[in-house]
Amino acid sequence: MDLFQFVARFHVLVLHLPIGILMLAALLETHMVFGKSKRPYLLNVIWFWGAISATGACVLGWMLSQADGYAADAIFIHRSFGISVAVIGFVCWWLFKRAYAEDDVTQGQSRPHASQPQKNAKPKLLVSVLSGAQLFFLFATGHYGANMTHGETYLVEHAPNLVRAVAGFPPHKAARPPITSLDDVVVYDDLIAPMLEQRCASCHNDSKQKGKLNLANMEAIVKGGTSSNTLVIGDADASELYKRITLNPSHKEFMPAEGKPPLSDDQVAIIKWWINAGAPVNERLPSVAMEKSDKVFAMNVLGLSPEAFPAIPAITLEQANALENAGFVVKQIDRTNGYLDLDLSISRRPITAETRAALSAVSQNIAYVNLSYATLSAQDMALLSTFTGLKRLRLEHASVDANTVFELSTLENLRYLNVFGSSVDDSIFDVVSNMPALEQLYLTGTNVTEDNVNAFKTASQVNIYYVAYTSADAKSSAHGTE
Amino acid sequence: MNRRQFIKGSAAGLSASAMLGLSNSVNGMNASTLAQAKDLSPILSGPNNGVLGAPHLPAKAKRVIYLFQSGGPSQLETFDYKPTLAKRHGQQLPDEVRGGQVLTGMSAQQSSLPLAKSVFDFKQYGESGAWVSELLPHTSKIVDDLCIIRSMKTDAINHDPAITFLQTGFPIAGRPSIGAWSSYGLGSDNPNLPPFIVMVSANSGGQPLYARLWGNGFLPSIHQGVQFRGGKDPVLYLNNPPGVDSSNRKQMMEHFRRLQDLQYQQWQDEEIRSRMAQYDMAERMQASIPDATDLSDEPDWVFDMYGEDAKTPGTYAANCLLARRLAERNVKFIQLYHQGWDQHDWLPGGITKQCKNTDQASAALVTDLKQRGLLDDTLVIWGGEFGRTNYSQGKLTEQGYGRDHHPGCFSIWMAGGGIKPGVYGETDEFGYNIVKNEVHVHDFHATLFHLMGIEHEKLTYKYQGRRFRLTDVHGHVIKDILA
Numbered sequence: 001m002d003l004f005q006f007v008a009r010f011h012v013l014v015l016h017l018p019i020g021i022l023m024l025a026a027l028l029e030t031h032m033v034f035g036k037s038k039r040p041y042l043l044n045v046i047w048f049w050g051a052i053s054a055t056g057a058c059v060l061g062w063m064l065s066q067a068d069g070y071a072a073d074a075i076f077i078h079r080s081f082g083i084s085v086a087v088i089g090f091v092c093w094w095l096f097k098r099a100y101a102e103d104d105v106t107q108g109q110s111r112p113h114a115s116q117p118q119k120n121a122k123p124k125l126l127v128s129v130l131s132g133a134q135l136f137f138l139f140a141t142g143h144y145g146a147n148m149t150h151g152e153t154y155l156v157e158h159a160p161n162l163v164r165a166v167a168g169f170p171p172h173k174a175a176r177p178p179i180t181s182l183d184d185v186v187v188y189d190d191l192i193a194p195m196l197e198q199r200c201a202s203c204h205n206d207s208k209q210k211g212k213l214n215l216a217n218m219e220a221i222v223k224g225g226t227s228s229n230t231l232v233i234g235d236a237d238a239s240e241l242y243k244r245i246t247l248n249p250s251h252k253e254f255m256p257a258e259g260k261p262p263l264s265d266d267q268v269a270i271i272k273w274w275i276n277a278g279a280p281v282n283e284r285l286p287s288v289a290m291e292k293s294d295k296v297f298a299m300n301v302l303g304l305s306p307e308a309f310p311a312i313p314a315i316t317l318e319q320a321n322a323l324e325n326a327g328f329v330v331k332q333i334d335r336t337n338g339y340l341d342l343d344l345s346i347s348r349r350p351i352t353a354e355t356r357a358a359l360s361a362v363s364q365n366i367a368y369v370n371l372s373y374a375t376l377s378a379q380d381m382a383l384l385s386t387f388t389g390l391k392r393l394r395l396e397h398a399s400v401d402a403n404t405v406f407e408l409s410t411l412e413n414l415r416y417l418n419v420f421g422s423s424v425d426d427s428i429f430d431v432v433s434n435m436p437a438l439e440q441l442y443l444t445g446t447n448v449t450e451d452n453v454n455a456f457k458t459a460s461q462v463n464i465y466y467v468a469y470t471s472a473d474a475k476s477s478a479h480g481t482e
Numbered sequence: 483m484n485r486r487q488f489i490k491g492s493a494a495g496l497s498a499s500a501m502l503g504l505s506n507s508v509n510g511m512n513a514s515t516l517a518q519a520k521d522l523s524p525i526l527s528g529p530n531n532g533v534l535g536a537p538h539l540p541a542k543a544k545r546v547i548y549l550f551q552s553g554g555p556s557q558l559e560t561f562d563y564k565p566t567l568a569k570r571h572g573q574q575l576p577d578e579v580r581g582g583q584v585l586t587g588m589s590a591q592q593s594s595l596p597l598a599k600s601v602f603d604f605k606q607y608g609e610s611g612a613w614v615s616e617l618l619p620h621t622s623k624i625v626d627d628l629c630i631i632r633s634m635k636t637d638a639i640n641h642d643p644a645i646t647f648l649q650t651g652f653p654i655a656g657r658p659s660i661g662a663w664s665s666y667g668l669g670s671d672n673p674n675l676p677p678f679i680v681m682v683s684a685n686s687g688g689q690p691l692y693a694r695l696w697g698n699g700f701l702p703s704i705h706q707g708v709q710f711r712g713g714k715d716p717v718l719y720l721n722n723p724p725g726v727d728s729s730n731r732k733q734m735m736e737h738f739r740r741l742q743d744l745q746y747q748q749w750q751d752e753e754i755r756s757r758m759a760q761y762d763m764a765e766r767m768q769a770s771i772p773d774a775t776d777l778s779d780e781p782d783w784v785f786d787m788y789g790e791d792a793k794t795p796g797t798y799a800a801n802c803l804l805a806r807r808l809a810e811r812n813v814k815f816i817q818l819y820h821q822g823w824d825q826h827d828w829l830p831g832g833i834t835k836q837c838k839n840t841d842q843a844s845a846a847l848v849t850d851l852k853q854r855g856l857l858d859d860t861l862v863i864w865g866g867e868f869g870r871t872n873y874s875q876g877k878l879t880e881q882g883y884g885r886d887h888h889p890g891c892f893s894i895w896m897a898g899g900g901i902k903p904g905v906y907g908e909t910d911e912f913g914y915n916i917v918k919n920e921v922h923v924h925d926f927h928a929t930l931f932h933l934m935g936i937e938h939e940k941l942t943y944k945y946q947g948r949r950f951r952l953t954d955v956h957g958h959v960i961k962d963i964l965a
Contacts, residue, residue: 442855
């Protein structure tokens with residue numbers, strides 16, 4: 001228990017009294033000297049108590065400054081202004097009291113003549129200068145005091161760039177352009193900083209620094225926190241930054257602490273890669289050595305992996321109903337985005353103008369579609385080619401052949417294509433060789449020839465599934481339509 | 483009338499929609515789903531979309547086929563090759579290996595616990611170099627499609643609690659089964675078939691199975707598994723009775739619906755609605771079941787793959803083929819059971835027969851799904867409820883040795899839907915304790931749900947004052963085996 005500091009902390013309460021009282025005094029005084037009405041004697045009392053409260057705040061403030069934790073120059077400037085407030089308070093009290101003293105005496109002695117117009121000129125200059133000075137010192141004291149508690153950036157954190165420039169702060173960081181490929185990635189700004197901002201910055205930023213660690217910029221990360229080995233460039237295992245995020249989550253030194261959401265496995269892997277790669281900052285990714293697996297981690301962190309779905313709004317209830325009325329089983333891929341998984345193979349409803357209208361209304365939302373057993377016109381296939389987000393397309397036993405399959409060649413995100421038991425022939429290889437994302441291709445039971453399957457297998461990365469049953473065999477496995 | 487019914491009945495004056503909003507079971511907006519404020523609220527909230535409306539994350543496995551090998555297949559005769567047992571054949575199980583493990587009443591009284599080697603040969607197969615025994619010639623050909631987990635662990639040592647644990651996440655009866663949770667959370671991808679279908683091999687016997695293994699527990703009864711019969715007609719009474727045509731049927735159902743609705747107005751009991759939904763489903767199944775179960779359109783090469791058994795309705799092989807047909811029709815959870823893996827004695831003969839009845843069809847199912855492009859988003863699981871001891875129960879002889887129940891380690895495999903093929907986990911040289919990458923049953927459930935797009939901690943149901951989930955308060959997703 002420290003009674004001295006207990007009392008000192010009342011500074012934070014008492015300081016509001018001079019702010020209120022002296023500001024009121026200065027404004028009233030100015031109002032009176034320029035206005036027509038008479039200056040009330042009460043103003044002397046207000047000035048006096050304002051100055052007294054300022055003195056009290058000064059004393060308590062000095063006591064508070066005896067405790068550790070405040071920068072000396074911050075205290076100096078706040079203290080200087082604070083003492084000035086108290087001094088000017090007393091000066092105003094004394095001078096204004098004198099300046100108006102005759103009035104008061106005259107008025108007091110000659111009440112019968114009170115209605116006579118006031119002859120004496122009011123002390124306009126004196127009041128303007130002193131009241132103005134008092135207001136200036138009040139605000140200055142308050143500002144520097146607030147800087148000590150909230151941090152210097154608090155006031156301008158959300159200020160427009162013009163204001164920041166005037167106050168001597170750098171302009172806000174420009175938003176990074178959206179990343180569409182690993183080649184565009186600036187290592188620190190695009191890959192590392194957003195992760196730290198997302199998972200670490202709430203406790204380790206410019207103004208709040210748990211463990212004396214700031215992770216808001218590269219200089220601060222290099223400087224480190226209480227332990228000096230926050231970042232051991234080139235050695236992730238020796239770096240606290242990596243060690244702390246890989247402990248057992250129940251360990252008391254695990255970060256993020258207090259059950260805050262931890263970094264994902266991909267993010268942890270990227271931190272490791274970054275430290276071991278020498279903690280590059282302004283380099284672009286292609287100029288930094290990267291294993292294939294690290295590239296996958298980076299793609300995942302940046303949301304670029306082929307598995308990832310960029311955010312897209314959900315379709316409306318009316319659009320969903322239209323699809324269901326056309327015979328589709330309609331599913332949303334997951335709860336966080338609006339991609340659809342559509343299946344017409346259950347109802348096997350014929351495709352009509354309504355079906356096409358319902359589909360084209362949501363064409364950007366379709367990620368998976370199952371049109372097995374469907375009869376597909378050239379028009380339907382052309383519609384399919386507009387589903388730019390399509391990843392999986394099932395056309396088992398569907399009426400698709402050499403004349404219509406070429407429409408699919410524009411599907412640049414297609415990962416999975418299944419034409420099992422359909423009538424496509426070797427012309428499909430021309431179509432799929434233009435599909436950059438294709439990984440899986442199912443051709444069993446079609447009219448392709450084994451030679452061409454084998455030729456394509458050697459020429460491409462696509463996994464082809466083809467078993468040479470006779471196509472009559474495979475076709476007869478088609479279960480009957482309704 | 484009990485207290486609950488009284489309260490429900492007296493609240494009947496409220497609008498029906500208000501009641502639905504209060505009910506846990508109908509639209510299911512219980513606290514756990516409401517808590518996910520950052521979610522895009524799924525626009526699809528019909529009964530076919532489950533309580534979640536959409537999965538928490540994109541599902542790698544849109545459907546699951548669980549080939550449950552009931553009785554506890556011996557890991558030491560199938561996937562967990564232990565040459566040390568051959569070296570120490572007949573020696574006593576060292577106490578430090580047993581580590582105080584409690585034994586069942588069947589072998590605890592034995593004066594001797596002699597280590598028993600497998601009489602079957604093991605070889606390495608595939609790129610993963612997985613060891614598989616000669617009992618599984620077909621499975622050994624597809625090891626590169628499988629993730630063989632040799633480090634499964636359970637808490638229960640007897641059949642009932644162990645199988646209940648594996649199927650419901652808790653060793654004591656009363657919890658919903660995995661398939662019921664899946665139906666509750668994700669709904670159905672085919673409105674004409676139940677989302678959870680169960681088939682028990684007719685060509686097997688042994689430890690009993692009971693409907694609660696595929697039951698709904700405290701979930702609404704609409705989520706329970708629907709069991710197909712192991713015979714020529716998997717579902718009986720699909721045809722209209724003589725003298726009753728479809729329009730008669732429709733009229734009857736119409737009146738029946740109105741009667742049930744009156745009951746619902748009075749009692750506000752959600753089970754009445756479940757019942758009505760089941761009647762409606764039965765009506766749709768009159769058309770969808772014959773289409774799904776009639777194997778006459780399957781070509782000969784399919785039967786060559788699955789084996790001759792597949793032509794006999796109700797066999798494991800026929801059920802595997804049926805499982806593929808149901809998967810093609812988007813049935814979400816297809817559960818097969820094959821009994822008879824409980825070889826306490828005369829193990830070599832018993833397990834040979836078991837493998838003969840299941841090996842070819844299990845492998846064929848994976849291969850068939852793969853060539854049809856279905857393995858990409860269908861998860862196939864093969865495994866029992868626990869493992870078997872490395873010592874012989876009863877006298878150790880070449881053909882007469884047996885193995886008792888062993889919860890400490892057992893082997894399963896998974897294939898397809900988001901699983902990374904390979905061999906995972908390791909047991910000690912005695913095949914008794916797990917030394918690397920243990921997968922507890924809770925972890926298995928968490929991983930299974932993850933593949934289905936469910937975050938296992940977020941799918942809950944409030945019952946008797948607390949929120950229940952499949953993994954109770956446990957479970958970690960085994961990320962190492964995700965593709």
